[in-house]
Amino acid sequence: MxxxxxxxxxxxxxxxxxxxxxxxxxxxxxxxTKDKGTLQYEIFFxxxxxxxxVFERYRDxxxxxxxxxxxxxxxxxxxxxxxxxxxxxxxxxxEMRKNLTGDQPKLFTPWMTMNxxxxx
Numbered sequence: 651m652x653x654x655x656x657x658x659x660x661x662x663x664x665x666x667x668x669x670x671x672x673x674x675x676x677x678x679x680x681x682x683t684k685d686k687g688t689l690q691y692e693i694f695f696x697x698x699x700x701x702x703x704v705f706e707r708y709r710d711x712x713x714x715x716x717x718x719x720x721x722x723x724x725x726x727x728x729x730x731x732x733x734x735x736x737x738x739x740x741x742x743x744x745e746m747r748k749n750l751t752g753d754q755p756k757l758f759t760p761w762m763t764m765n766x767x768x769x770x
Contacts, residue, residue: 654714654740658704666731687713711743
């Protein structure tokens with residue numbers, strides 16, 4: 651099983667950062683109590699809190715799908731607070747590939763890791 655990593659880049663709409671914080675606090679509680687395969691879920695802000703980065707790691711594609719099912723009800727309100735772009739890093743399974751439509755998030759598949767001596 652291969653880890654899936656995600657990087658979400660968030661630019662807040664004027665006056666919406668507090669609502670985004672409220673919603674992401676709910677998402678964090680879900681991650682802590684319901685997600686079985688989330689390995690890392692961290693949120694970082696720039697100095698003036700106009701932008702944020704969400705860094706995510708999942709055991710595998712199934713764990714990532716579980717996470718998005720668990721927080722799916724928060725996605726529409728979150729998208730109303732910010733412009734969100736991002737990258738998905740790893741090898742998605744067939745179910746995840748079906749959900750990757752459009753240009754966001756951008757998919758990057760493995761090429762080389764420090765644990766291997768040649769390209770993967």
